[in-house]
Amino acid sequence: MATASLLEAHDIVASKCYDSPPSSSGPEDDAAVMSSPPVQADAIRMIGIRKKAGEPLGVTFRVEKDELVIARILHGGMIDRQGLLHVGDIIKEVNGRHVGSNAAELQELLKESSGSVTLKILPSYRDAPAPAQVYVKPHFDYNPSKDSLIPCKEAGLAFCRGDILQIVNKEDPNWWQACHVVGGATGLVPSQYLEEKRKAFVPKDWDDSGMLCGAMSGKKKKKMMYLMARNAEFDRHELLIYEEVTRMPPFQRKTLVLIGAQGVGRRSLKNRLVVLNPKRFGTTVPFTSRGPRNDERDGHSYRFVTRAEMEADIKTGQYLEHGEYDGNLYGTKIDSIHEVVKTGQTCILDVNPQALKVLRMPEFMPYVVFIAAPELETLRLMHKAAVEAGLTGKLLTDMDLKKTVDESARIQRAYRHFFDLTIVNDNLDQAFEKLLAVVDRLANEPQWVPVSWVY
16 A cells, blocks of 8 residues: 555656645635736747856746746746746747747757847746745755656755755745755755655654663663653654754854764763863763662762652653663653753763653753764674773673664664764774864854754
C-alpha cells in the first residue's frame, strides 16, 4: 500500500496537478476574481530585453489554454534584474515569430537569442511580491538532478543538511526559490509542503529494540538507563524538513551538550574542559537517593537526597532525566543547570539524546556536539593503548567495542537533525582541540540559531 501511495503521489506532482495548501480566501475573494474585467486585446505590449547567447533567462513557462504563460521568475536572474516581465504574462511572439504552446521550444529559442530580443506579451498586471527575508536550515540533503518531480532540473538548487538558505520567493506552494547565504544564484527547492508529502511515504530508520539509546543489555553491563521527565516517550514521528533560523551576533551559549554512545569519550572531554577552563565551563552534580559512602561528600560527586524527596520532584517535572539502578534513583535536576549558567559559565551536559527535545529551547540555548565512534579497528587500538598506559583497568571485548560502534550509528541516524557539529573521536587530544576551537568561534563569530530563541 505504501509503495502504491508513493507512486500515486509521484504521478500527481509530476503532472503538476498539485493539491495546494488550504486557502484563506473567502466568498468575497472569489466574487472579486469572478468580477474582474477581461483583458482587452489592445493591452498587448512590446517588450525589449538584451541578452547574450546561452545566457540563462531565469524564467519557466506553463501552458494555459494553448498559450505560454510565465510560471515563475527566478530571483536574481536576468529577467528578474531587468524587471520588465512578470509572473502570469502571456508570451505571444519572439522577434516577430509567433509562439505556439511548446514551452521547451520557447526556452530553446530564447536561450539561443542574443543582443536585442523583442517580445510581444499580454501582461498579467500582477504586482511583484516583495522579496522574502526568511532564512532556513534544511534537515535533509537535496540534489535536483536526482529529483524526478522538479519542473526544471537546471533551475534546481542543491544543498546539504545544515546549510543556511535564504528563501526569496514562496509564491509557488510546491517549489520555493532560494539561495545560499554565502552567495550564488537563486534556484528551486522543494517547499515544506511538498517535501512533507513526499517524506510522509518514506519509513524512518528507527531503532526498534525498545531501548533508549545509551542503554546496553547484559548482566555484566552497569549502564544506567535514564528516562526524561518532560518527554518520557520521545516523539519519533516528528517530520523535520526546514527550521527557520536567524543570525545573531557572537554570544556565549548557556549549555554545551555532548551526545554519543557509551564509551566514545564524552565524559573525558567534558572533564578536560571543566578542569582546564574552570571559569568558563561548569557542569551539574547528579542527584541520587542512595546513601553516601565513607569517602563521599555531599555536593561533590553526587547530591544525596531521600527517595521520597526525589520521587516528589520527579512527579513535578523538576528533572531533565532520571532513572533507577540497583534500587537507587539517579538524575539530573533542571535547576542545577540554571545554577551553573547563573555563575556566567557554560554548563556542559553529558546526557542521553532524548533530552535534546527538552534542551533545544531559549531556556538552555544549547550547542549540540555529537561525539561519534571511530571505525572498529581504530576503537580497538585506542582501547588497547589506554589499558597499556594504565588509564583504565576495564577490559572490553570486541563485542563490547562493536556495540559502541553500532550504537553510535543508531544515535546518528535518529537524532542528527539536532546536532550542530559532529566530531569523530579517533584521537582524544585532537577531538578536544576541535571542540575547544568550535566553542571559541561561538564567542567571536555570528551564529545562526532557531528563530524561536529570539522572537
